[in-house]
Amino acid sequence: MKLMDGKAIAKQLREELAVEVTEMVAQGHRPPHLAVILVGNNAASETYVNAKVKACKDIGFESSLIQFPPEITQEMLLHAIDDLNENEDLDGFIVQLPLPNHIDDKTVIERILPSKDVDGFHPINVGKMSLGLDCFISATPGGIVELLKRYKIETEGKHCVVLGRSNIVGGPMAMLMRRNTYPGNCTVTVAHSRTKNLKEICLQADILVAAIGKPEFVTADMVKEGAVVVDVGINRVDDATRERGYRLTGDVDFKGVAEKCSYITPVPGGVGPMTIAYLLNNTMIAARKRK
Amino acid sequence: MKLMDGKAIAKQLREELAVEVTEMVAQGHRPPHLAVILVGNNAASETYVNAKVKACKDIGFESSLIQFPPEITQEMLLHAIDDLNENEDLDGFIVQLPLPNHIDDKTVIERILPSKDVDGFHPINVGKMSLGLDCFISATPGGIVELLKRYKIETEGKHCVVLGRSNIVGGPMAMLMRRNTYPGNCTVTVAHSRTKNLKEICLQADILVAAIGKPEFVTADMVKEGAVVVDVGINRVDDATRERGYRLTGDVDFKGVAEKCSYITPVPGGVGPMTIAYLLNNTMIAARKRK
Numbered sequence: 363m364k365l366m367d368g369k370a371i372a373k374q375l376r377e378e379l380a381v382e383v384t385e386m387v388a389q390g391h392r393p394p395h396l397a398v399i400l401v402g403n404n405a406a407s408e409t410y411v412n413a414k415v416k417a418c419k420d421i422g423f424e425s426s427l428i429q430f431p432p433e434i435t436q437e438m439l440l441h442a443i444d445d446l447n448e449n450e451d452l453d454g455f456i457v458q459l460p461l462p463n464h465i466d467d468k469t470v471i472e473r474i475l476p477s478k479d480v481d482g483f484h485p486i487n488v489g490k491m492s493l494g495l496d497c498f499i500s501a502t503p504g505g506i507v508e509l510l511k512r513y514k515i516e517t518e519g520k521h522c523v524v525l526g527r528s529n530i531v532g533g534p535m536a537m538l539m540r541r542n543t544y545p546g547n548c549t550v551t552v553a554h555s556r557t558k559n560l561k562e563i564c565l566q567a568d569i570l571v572a573a574i575g576k577p578e579f580v581t582a583d584m585v586k587e588g589a590v591v592v593d594v595g596i597n598r599v600d601d602a603t604r605e606r607g608y609r610l611t612g613d614v615d616f617k618g619v620a621e622k623c624s625y626i627t628p629v630p631g632g633v634g635p636m637t638i639a640y641l642l643n644n645t646m647i648a649a650r651k652r653k
Numbered sequence: 654m655k656l657m658d659g660k661a662i663a664k665q666l667r668e669e670l671a672v673e674v675t676e677m678v679a680q681g682h683r684p685p686h687l688a689v690i691l692v693g694n695n696a697a698s699e700t701y702v703n704a705k706v707k708a709c710k711d712i713g714f715e716s717s718l719i720q721f722p723p724e725i726t727q728e729m730l731l732h733a734i735d736d737l738n739e740n741e742d743l744d745g746f747i748v749q750l751p752l753p754n755h756i757d758d759k760t761v762i763e764r765i766l767p768s769k770d771v772d773g774f775h776p777i778n779v780g781k782m783s784l785g786l787d788c789f790i791s792a793t794p795g796g797i798v799e800l801l802k803r804y805k806i807e808t809e810g811k812h813c814v815v816l817g818r819s820n821i822v823g824g825p826m827a828m829l830m831r832r833n834t835y836p837g838n839c840t841v842t843v844a845h846s847r848t849k850n851l852k853e854i855c856l857q858a859d860i861l862v863a864a865i866g867k868p869e870f871v872t873a874d875m876v877k878e879g880a881v882v883v884d885v886g887i888n889r890v891d892d893a894t895r896e897r898g899y900r901l902t903g904d905v906d907f908k909g910v911a912e913k914c915s916y917i918t919p920v921p922g923g924v925g926p927m928t929i930a931y932l933l934n935n936t937m938i939a940a941r942k943r944k
Binding site: 468484485486487488489490492493494495518519521527529533536537540542547548549550551552553554556557558559563 | 759775776777778779780781783784785786809810812818820824827828831833838839840841842843844845847848849850854
C-alpha cells in the first residue's frame with residue numbers, strides 16, 4: 363500500500379503557484395487576489411476561512427476577508443457580491459457556506475460572476491464541467507483529480523465507484539471521472555443511501571471515492587484487492603484518549619482497508635489539504651486570464 | 654414483456670398539452686409559441702425541424718421556422734438569436750444542430766437566453782439539472798423520464814446502467830436517474846466505449862438505457878431477466894428487402910432482448926416520439942411562466 367500524501371502534494375502545488383506569483387510580480391503585474399465573504403460566526407467556518415486566507419498569504423497571493431454579522435439582509439449581501447463582481451482589484455471570491463437560514467444559498471451563488479466563481483459552485487460552472495467545457499472545477503473534486511494525476515493513477519477503462527451523490531463532491535467526481543481525458547475515461551458508478559447492494563458495488567471498484575459522511579463506513583471486506591481508495595470524509599468521533607475529546611476520521615476504516623488497497627488517502631492529510639490548494643489554483647487560473 | 658409505447662404516451666402528453674392550450678386561449682392568453690432556427694439544408698435536420706413545427710400546429714401552439722442559408726456568418730446568427738431573446742411574442746426557441754463548420758455551436762448555444770432555451774442545452778440549464786434546481790431538461794432524457802413515470806416503473810434503489818456518455822443523452826440520463834426524487838434514486842453506472850467488462854456491467858442493470866449509437870449492440874446475453882430496457886438508438890441498417898433500402902433499428906437487438914426483459918421501448922415508436930412531445934412540454938413550461 364502506498365499513501366497518497368495530500369499534504370505533500372498540496373505543498374508541491376502551492377510551491378509551484380508561489381513561483382508563478384513571483385514571476386507575475388517581476389513582470390509588473392499584481393499578484394492574484396482572492397476575497398472571502400464570511401457571514402456570522404460559525405466556528406468551523408471561521409477556521410476554514412482563516413486557513414484559506416493564511417494559505418493565500420503563504421504563497422504571495424493577496425487576500426481579503428469580508429465579514430458580515432449574521433443578521434445581514436440578503437439584499438445587502440447581494441450588493442456586496444455585486445461590488446466584488448465589479449472590483450477589478452480581485453480575481454476571484456467565495457462566499458463561505460453555510461449561510462444563515464434567512465439567506466437563500468442558491469440566490470447568492472447565482473449572483474457571483476461566473477468568471478470570479480473560484481469555488482465553481484455557480485450552475486454555469488457546474489454545467490460547463492458536465493459538458494467538458496472550460497470552467498472552474500470546484501476545489502474538492504478538482505483537488506482529488508489533481509492528486510490522482512500526480513500519483514499517475516491509471517484511470518482509463520477502470521471502474522470508479524463514487525459513494526455519495528452530493529452537489530459538492532459525489533456529483534462532480536462522477537462527471538470528472540467519466541470524461542474523455544486523463545484522469546478520466548472510467549466506467550463510473552454512483553452509489554448512495556438508497557443503494558441496496560452497496561458492498562457488492564464497492565467490491566467492483568478499481569478506484570473507490572468515499573464521500574458519504576459516515577465515519578469508517580468503508581471496511582476491508584468492501585474493498586477489492588489492489589484498489590485505489592480516496593477518502594473524502596472528515597468526521598469527528600468521540601475519543602476519550604485524546605485531549606480534545608475527539609479524533610478526526612474519514613469515511614474509510616483506514617487500518618483495515620490500507621492492507622488491501624494499492625493507494626489510499628489518509629484523514630487528515632489527504633483530500634483536505636488538496637481542497638485548499640486547489641482553491642488557490644483556481645484563483646491563479648482566474649488571475650492568468652486577467653493579463 | 655410489456656412494450657413501453659412511446660408513440661401512445663407522446664400522443665397522451667400532446668393531448669394534455671392541447672387541452673391546456675385551449676384553456677389558455679379561452680382565458681385570453683396567446684398560445685405557446687416555439688421558434689426553430691434552421692441553418693443550411695441538411696436533409697435530416699429539415700425532417701426533424703418540419704416534424705417539430707407540425708407537432709406545434711397539431712396541438713395549437715404557434716410556431717415559427719426561421720431558415721438561414723449555410724453561408725450565414727456566426728455574427729448574423731448571433732444577432733438573430735438576440736432578436737429572439739428579446740421577442741416577447743415567443744416563449745422558447747431552439748437552434749437545430751448540427752451547424753455549419755464555420756459556426757461554433759458552444760458560442761451559439763450560450764447566446765440563447767436560458768429562460769427560452771427549451772432544448773435545455775445552455776450550460777446553465779445543464780448545471781441546474783445537475784444541481785436539482787428548476788430548469789429545462791433536454792428533450793430526449795426528459796422524454797425518457799416521462800415515459801418511465803407514465804409506466805410507473807419502480808426506480809428507487811434500482812441499478813440503472815446508462816450505455817453512452819454523450820452530453821445530449823447519457824450524461825443527463827445519469828444525473829436524472831440518481832436524483833433524490835421519482836423517477837430517480839437509482840444507483841447509476843455510466844458505461845461507454847472505454848468500459849472493459851461491458852457485458853458484466855449490463856447484466857447488473859435493473860434499468861438499462863442504451864444510447865451508444867451501435868445498431869443492435871445490446872443482445873439478450875447482456876440483459877438481466879426482468880430488466881427494463883430503454884433504447885435510445887436510431888440507426889439506419891442496409892436492408893435490401895425494404896423499398897427504401899434500409900430499416901431503422903435501435904441499439905438493442907429487440908427480438909432477442911424482448912423475451913428476457915419486463916419492459917422495452919421499440920424503435921421506432923419509443924423514445925423518438927417522446928423527444929418531440931417533451932420539447933412541446935418544455936415550451937408549455939416556458940409559456941406558463943409568462944402569465
